[in-house]
Amino acid sequence: xxxxxxxxxxxxxxLSKHFGDPAARTLEGWKARxxxxxxxxxxxxxxxxxxxxVKASGLRGRGGAGFPTGLKWxxxxxxxxxxxYLCCNADESEPGTFKDREIMxxxxxxxxxxxxxxxxxxGAETAYIYIRGEFSEPIRVMEAALAEARAAGVIGPNAMGSxxxxxxxxxxxxxxYICGEETALMNSIEGKRGNPRIKPPFxxxxxxxxxxxxxxxxxxxxAVPHILNNGAEWYKGMCLSSPKSTGSKLFxxxxxxxxPGNYEVVLGFPFKDFxxxxxxxxxxxxxFKAIIPGGSSVPVITIEEAEQVRMDYEGFLxxxxxxxxxxxxxxxxxxxxxxxxxxxxxxxxxxxxxQCTQCREGTAWMTRILERIVAxxxxxxxxxxxxxxxxxxxxxxxxxxxxxxxxxxxxxxKKFRGEFEALITGRRSSTVAVGV
Amino acid sequence: MTATKMVSLTIEGRAVSVPEGTxxxxxxxxxxxxxxxxxxxxxxxxxxVCRMCLVEVEKFPKLAPSCATAxxxxxxxxxxxxxxxxxxxxxxxxxxxxxxxxxxICDQAGECELQDYxxxxxxxxxxxxxxxxxxxxxxxxxxxxxxTNRCILCTRCVRFMDDVHEAPVLCVSERGDxxxxxxxxxxxxxxxxxxxxIDLCPVGALVSKDFLNKARAWELxxxxxxxxxxxxxxxxxxxxxxxxxVRMKPRPNEAVNHFYLCDVGRLDYQWLNRADRLESPKIRxxxxxxxxxxxxxxxxxxxxxxxxxxxxxxxxxxSNEALFxxxxxxxxxxxxxxxxxxxxxxxxxxxxxxxALRVDRAPNVRGAxxxxxARRDDDLLGGLRSGDVLVVAGDALEGVDLRRAAEASAxxxxxxxxxxxxxVPAAVLPIANVAEEEGTxxxxxxxxxxxxxxxxxxxxxxxxxxxxxxxxxAVGAPSDDCGLPSRAFAALAASEPAFxxxxxxxxxxxxxxxxxxxxxx
Numbered sequence: 001x002x003x004x005x006x007x008x009x010x011x012x013x014x015l016s017k018h019f020g021d022p023a024a025r026t027l028e029g030w031k032a033r034x035x036x037x038x039x040x041x042x043x044x045x046x047x048x049x050x051x052x053x054v055k056a057s058g059l060r061g062r063g064g065a066g067f068p069t070g071l072k073w074x075x076x077x078x079x080x081x082x083x084x085y086l087c088c089n090a091d092e093s094e095p096g097t098f099k100d101r102e103i104m105x106x107x108x109x110x111x112x113x114x115x116x117x118x119x120x121x122x123g124a125e126t127a128y129i130y131i132r133g134e135f136s137e138p139i140r141v142m143e144a145a146l147a148e149a150r151a152a153g154v155i156g157p158n159a160m161g162s163x164x165x166x167x168x169x170x171x172x173x174x175x176x177y178i179c180g181e182e183t184a185l186m187n188s189i190e191g192k193r194g195n196p197r198i199k200p201p202f203x204x205x206x207x208x209x210x211x212x213x214x215x216x217x218x219x220x221x222x223a224v225p226h227i228l229n230n231g232a233e234w235y236k237g238m239c240l241s242s243p244k245s246t247g248s249k250l251f252x253x254x255x256x257x258x259x260p261g262n263y264e265v266v267l268g269f270p271f272k273d274f275x276x277x278x279x280x281x282x283x284x285x286x287x288f289k290a291i292i293p294g295g296s297s298v299p300v301i302t303i304e305e306a307e308q309v310r311m312d313y314e315g316f317l318x319x320x321x322x323x324x325x326x327x328x329x330x331x332x333x334x335x336x337x338x339x340x341x342x343x344x345x346x347x348x349x350x351x352x353x354x355q356c357t358q359c360r361e362g363t364a365w366m367t368r369i370l371e372r373i374v375a376x377x378x379x380x381x382x383x384x385x386x387x388x389x390x391x392x393x394x395x396x397x398x399x400x401x402x403x404x405x406x407x408x409x410x411x412x413x414k415k416f417r418g419e420f421e422a423l424i425t426g427r428r429s430s431t432v433a434v435g436v
Numbered sequence: 437m438t439a440t441k442m443v444s445l446t447i448e449g450r451a452v453s454v455p456e457g458t459x460x461x462x463x464x465x466x467x468x469x470x471x472x473x474x475x476x477x478x479x480x481x482x483x484x485v486c487r488m489c490l491v492e493v494e495k496f497p498k499l500a501p502s503c504a505t506a507x508x509x510x511x512x513x514x515x516x517x518x519x520x521x522x523x524x525x526x527x528x529x530x531x532x533x534x535x536x537x538x539x540x541i542c543d544q545a546g547e548c549e550l551q552d553y554x555x556x557x558x559x560x561x562x563x564x565x566x567x568x569x570x571x572x573x574x575x576x577x578x579x580x581x582x583x584t585n586r587c588i589l590c591t592r593c594v595r596f597m598d599d600v601h602e603a604p605v606l607c608v609s610e611r612g613d614x615x616x617x618x619x620x621x622x623x624x625x626x627x628x629x630x631x632x633x634i635d636l637c638p639v640g641a642l643v644s645k646d647f648l649n650k651a652r653a654w655e656l657x658x659x660x661x662x663x664x665x666x667x668x669x670x671x672x673x674x675x676x677x678x679x680x681x682v683r684m685k686p687r688p689n690e691a692v693n694h695f696y697l698c699d700v701g702r703l704d705y706q707w708l709n710r711a712d713r714l715e716s717p718k719i720r721x722x723x724x725x726x727x728x729x730x731x732x733x734x735x736x737x738x739x740x741x742x743x744x745x746x747x748x749x750x751x752x753x754x755s756n757e758a759l760f761x762x763x764x765x766x767x768x769x770x771x772x773x774x775x776x777x778x779x780x781x782x783x784x785x786x787x788x789x790x791x792a793l794r795v796d797r798a799p800n801v802r803g804a805x806x807x808x809x810a811r812r813d814d815d816l817l818g819g820l821r822s823g824d825v826l827v828v829a830g831d832a833l834e835g836v837d838l839r840r841a842a843e844a845s846a847x848x849x850x851x852x853x854x855x856x857x858x859x860v861p862a863a864v865l866p867i868a869n870v871a872e873e874e875g876t877x878x879x880x881x882x883x884x885x886x887x888x889x890x891x892x893x894x895x896x897x898x899x900x901x902x903x904x905x906x907x908x909x910a911v912g913a914p915s916d917d918c919g920l921p922s923r924a925f926a927a928l929a930a931s932e933p934a935f936x937x938x939x940x941x942x943x944x945x946x947x948x949x950x951x952x953x954x955x956x957x
Contacts, residue, residue: 198484198504354615355485361530364613368566385563392526395498
């Protein structure tokens with residue numbers, strides 16, 4: 001954690017080591033903390049050698065999909081003579097997720113270093129850091145740090161005196177959740193409406209401005225310098241359960257919990273310990289009820305399921321949810337699940353880009369049904385309609401926004417059907433202390 | 437030319453082989469299977485947003501949008517499998533939840549793809565219990581009204597304006613189910629080709645102001661025709677109800693107009709319905725025109741032409757056949773054939789090669805030229821010699837200096853109306869207009885295209901080829917071989933080198949180029 005509280009002894013602060021330390025924000029301060037040694041080393045290596053190290057480390061995308069980073073980089077054909085681009089996805093809009101924000105706020109040079117290494121490793125001379133428009137402070141910090149790095153020649157036409165050109169630019173989003181989807185992000189940088197594109201072609205073939213492009217999350221890129229500094233074996237060694245999930249990961253914890261904030265643990269950490277020891281358990285007098293463990297787009301699990309889980313990609317899959325972005329949203333026994341899910345659905349209905357029929361109409365319809373149920377006007381048929389609707393909304397659209405709306409709602413109804421039925425039949429669930 | 441690699445696959449149990457890179461949707465079309473779709477249009481970039489064309493491809497983990505999925509060797513595609521039908525049923529239900537279902541007052545009803553596919557594979561009822569969203573109707577300018585509530589956001593109109601018209605006036609604004617099509621501030625659809633968005637719209641969201649509430653689609657008779665508005669020769673469909681042309685729409689022809697028709701052309705059809713028409717043949721008796729039967733009128737015309745030179749003012753609005761017969765009359769009388777053509781500014785459709793509203797605003801300028809008529813835009817009667825018989829065929833002579841007409845020994849009018857300002861004609865032969873007869877035009881690139889008869893001519897008016905064939909016979913020109921439009925064309929093809937080798941039947945509805953046409957498109 002580091003900020004606003006000191007790290008818990010059971011945390012493994014790698015990325016978050018300097019959170020809360022304003023001196024780490026400057027180039028000088030960052031160098032004093034060992035910064036830019038990895039970039040200096042990387043610029044002496046062959047790009048494919050960097051890809052190999054990252055492949056060997058087992059690093060997977062931290063934005064939500066968990067795709068192996070080194071493999072993604074290897075899709076870029078280095079000798080194709082085309083301009084390559086790296087886009088750093090800093091459009092952290094997933095409800096419940098706020099880890100990238102802290103990385104950019106406190107350790108901007110860590111990201112710049114990661115982006116520069118990533119760009120070099122995929123043969124890109126230009127990289128864009130696409131930052132969510134609402135992140136005014138991180139944008140300010142990143143731009144200041146970039147100016148500093150440019151002035152010092154760390155990046156630019158002759159990065160660290162290597163003769164390699166690495167330009168990095170901040171691109172400010174305008175407040176659309178969908179622009180965090182990688183192809184919509186590219187459209188947005190191009191100045192177009194942030195609509196996801198049909199795949200194929202995949203970005204590595206035709207991405208930003210129609211050129212080969214790789215998109216990586218902030219946290220993913222920030223982990224790369226550490227891997228180069230300490231070696232793939234070190235990173236791979238950070239693993240408590242599934243060997244397919246390695247390294248440390250930041251989890252953003254919010255909701256009904258004693259100590260919300262960002263926690264960095266090694267993948268495979270027991271979720272029960274995480275919830276009760278690190279996060280301090282539920283607020284006084286309450287009990288945990290349900291958890292959305294990976295940002296609002298993943299299925300809800302009950303606290304009973306959560307207590308059995310190991311915190312890695314495979315562990316969460318076993319209980320039918322996903323690690324996602326690591327945004328842990330916690331509901332205690334005072335919360336009405338129907339109301340919370342209606343609120344979530346409303347978010348997706350608001351943010352749908354309106355391209356695909358199922359998403360444009362489905363998210364809005366689902367929201368209206370849920371809001372009607374919450375208002376005590378629901379029927380049992382409504383629940384069937386929602387399940388049927390979720391079929392239409394899953395796996396049939398260009399991007400996964402409508403899937404992301406359906407997943408928490410459907411899992412929420414399945415796991416907390418009693419609360420929905422209580423609202424439909426006019427009773428109030430005994431577990432709901434706060435009126436709906 | 438490199439050989440295109442062919443890919444073989446099976447669609448709905450039918451084996452089909454198509455060039456590599458073809459989409460499943462187009463391959464299905466080739467196999468005779470229509471995959472329901474909204475946003476896909478062969479003339480526009482693929483959007484893949486309506487998700488209506490989802491099909492099941494064996495071994496694919498998910499349903500595939502057939503408009504955006506290229507064919508693969510050995511693929512087995514199911515368009516009507518339970519899974520695909522279920523998915524499309526879901527899309528249809530979602531498209532209708534906020535739709536006003538106002539088919540009874542919607543111009544699109546009867547030719548609406550939302551109606552068609554819902555009838556074909558949609559739900560019979562709706563489970564939607566919430567209030568429907570409402571947006572007011574918006575005037576998009578030009579001929580276009582946007583009925584927001586009926587819109588399914590397929591973005592065909594946006595893509596047409598962006599990529600084909602290259603005038604990015606339309607866009608999708610707002611997100612989620614609040615999204616609507618908007619026009620840019622200070623801009624509208626007053627563009628020479630913008631009304632094509634009405635045809636492209638698969639539902640009743642973009643409707644024509646001109647056609648608004650005029651007729652129901654199922655009351656219309658449709659006839660293949662060619663736009664008479666300029667020398668481009670866009671293929672059209674004339675839509676008539678009760679012998680009245682109520683709408684003109686483009687008819688796809690890859691070689692001429694793709695899928696499009698300009699606003700000037702499509703909206704200039706009212707003259708086809710003119711009521712002040714010549715309905716009866718007439719001859720001059722005591723300086724007054726008197727209606728007579730055709731035999732008398734033809735005989736009278738032949739009589740005044742006997743031994744005289746015919747100064748024939750033809751028209752680029754006449755068919756090749758009519759101009760050919762006029763040419764024979766000119767030849768027999770050792771006369772002269774001239775014509776003029778109205779002009780206007782050229783307006784190209786940027787996204788389509790060689791398609792424009794042309795400067796020459798008549799359909800058969802090229803035909804008139806090929807058949808030896810001399811173009812005299814400024815001094816139409818300049819070549820008239822004293823004692824000539826002035827034969828005016830198909831030109832209303834508006835704005836023409838007619839003083840020289842007094843030099844003529846007699847005047848014969850062959851047309852739909854009687855030109856003002858002429859000496860009283862010796863004979864008047866009423867003919868049909870382009871909607872009332874069949875024939876061919878030659879467009880500016882030398883493409884000969886057929887148009888068919890869409891409605892009946894008024895009174896005793898006859899098709900131009902018929903009237904002129906009779907007149908030609910009467911003046912001693914050969915024309916016994918012209919008893920049908922097809923025979924008139926055959927005679928033309930046999931005696932005119934440019935038309936050599938063309939056959940009326942082989943022209944079909946797509947046309948064929950004359951010999952030596954400069955662009956073999």
